[in-house]
Amino acid sequence: MNCNVPTDICFSFSGFQARGGATDVHSDGWGIAFFEGRGSRVFLDPQPSSTSPVAELVRRYPIRSKNVIAHIRKATQGSVGLENTHPFMRELWGRYWIFAHNGNLLDFSPACDGSFAAVGLTDSERAFCWLLQELRRRFGNQAPERERLFDAVHELTLDISRHGEFNFLLSNGDCLFAHASTRLSYIVRQAPFAPAHLKDQDLTVDFSDVTSPDDRVAVIATQALTDNETWSDMPPGSLWWFDEGKPVKTLPTRPGPLKKAG
Numbered sequence: 209m210n211c212n213v214p215t216d217i218c219f220s221f222s223g224f225q226a227r228g229g230a231t232d233v234h235s236d237g238w239g240i241a242f243f244e245g246r247g248s249r250v251f252l253d254p255q256p257s258s259t260s261p262v263a264e265l266v267r268r269y270p271i272r273s274k275n276v277i278a279h280i281r282k283a284t285q286g287s288v289g290l291e292n293t294h295p296f297m298r299e300l301w302g303r304y305w306i307f308a309h310n311g312n313l314l315d316f317s318p319a320c321d322g323s324f325a326a327v328g329l330t331d332s333e334r335a336f337c338w339l340l341q342e343l344r345r346r347f348g349n350q351a352p353e354r355e356r357l358f359d360a361v362h363e364l365t366l367d368i369s370r371h372g373e374f375n376f377l378l379s380n381g382d383c384l385f386a387h388a389s390t391r392l393s394y395i396v397r398q399a400p401f402a403p404a405h406l407k408d409q410d411l412t413v414d415f416s417d418v419t420s421p422d423d424r425v426a427v428i429a430t431q432a433l434t435d436n437e438t439w440s441d442m443p444p445g446s447l448w449w450f451d452e453g454k455p456v457k458t459l460p461t462r463p464g465p466l467k468k469a470g
Contacts (some may be wrong), residue, residue, distance in 0.1 A: 210384040210450040211425045214272035215349045217242075218463025219404070219413045221267050222435040227280055234280035237293040239267055241306040242273040242358050243381035248304040253292045258299035277378045279308035291328035298324055300340050301351035303380045309337040310430060311373030311389055321345075324390070335374070336361075339364050354383060361385055364458045365447055369461050377428065383451040386441035387461065395433050395439045396454050398424040404434045424453030 209217050221240070238257035242249045256265040257280055279294035285437060286292035295308035309332035316331050324337035342364050343357070352360070361378065365387055368374055374389040386392060392411035397404075399422075401415035425440065428450070432439035442448060445462030448455055 209273075209276040209377075209425060209427050209468070210453055211274045212452040213420075213423055214274055214415070215423070215425050216270035216272050217278075219274050219406070219411070220271055220412055220429075220433050221263075222245060222425055223280065223406035224278055224280065224429070225257045225260075225263050225267055230256075230258035230340075231408040234282045234402040236281040236283040236288045237290075237309070238263060238278070238280045239295050240276065240292050241295050241297065242271045243275045243304070243306070243379065244271075244273060246303065246381065248297060248306065248381065250295070250297055250306075252290060254288050254290050254293050262462055275381050275384050277306045277308050277377045277379055277384075279310075279377075286329035286331075290336075291327070292330050292333075294330075294332060296333050297338050298336065298340055300344060300380070301349070303351070303382070305336075305340060305378070305380045307332075307339075308377050310333060312374040313371040313374060316368070317369040331371075332376075335368050335376075336443040339368070339378075347445040352381070354449075354451075356448075358385065359455065360461075362447050362461070365461050373431070383449060384387070384426075384428075386442070386448045386450065386467065388444055388446050388448070389461070391430055391445050393439040394426055394428045394441045394442065394448075394450075394455070395432070395437055396424065396426045397431075397436075397437075398453070403436070405436045406431070406433060407431075407435045426450050426453050426455065 213379040235256035237254040239252040351376040
């Protein structure tokens with residue numbers, strides 16, 4: 209989730225939680241990270257989110273954030289365990305970075321210089337560490353402007369994507385990058401707000417009752433979380449930059465032109 213004002217994710221998380229073992233097969237752990245200023249709250253649990261007491265706590269706890277990344281896991285590399293549970297967090301340029309990946313990268317063993325090391329055994333964490341390493345190698349100890357950062361992430365995504373399916377979410381709390389390797393969808397909720405009904409739970413919320421006219425929220429998910437709203441599919445092979453609750457720019461990560469969003 210990427211927003212222009214701090215927003216809670218309780219409604220969307222209710223549907224997301226059910227997909228971790230109840231309405232879907234992603235039952236090998238789950239996690240969620242909330243940015244709050246320069247800090248970050250991270251909740252991880254190797255249990256299925258549909259039965260996790262920690263997930264139930266998060267669902268009932270209205271933490272407000274402008275950027276949230278959540279993940280439910282279907283293990284492909286690395287055993288089911290806390291060390292292999294997404295999202296992963298590292299520090300770069302004095303900011304926390306959060307990363308979550310859906311997919312499977314084959315024969316991905318990049319050369320690492322030790323500045324960022326994987327704790328677990330997933331291809332996802334290796335990709336995250338290598339991505340941050342290469343960003344630091346490119347820009348040194350000074351964070352670049354966001355346009356240059358997005359372009360650099362795009363180039364690195366091209367390199368990693370050659371190894372397989374690489375859907376990911378990445379944020380440093382300032383904006384959010386999303387890569388649709390095979391499948392991602394998004395919706396931007398803004399005035400005039402209307403009721404929304406979850407696909408995976410019989411739950412409806414009327415956003416006009418809980419928002420102000422200036423609020424704007426972008427929600428990104430593998431599949432649409434609601435069944436009465438119009439979600440937009442991201443073209444496979446596209447990297448997206450979300451800021452202040454809307455898409456700002458896209459770049460292709462496979463042949464074929466994509467237009468600038470906005």
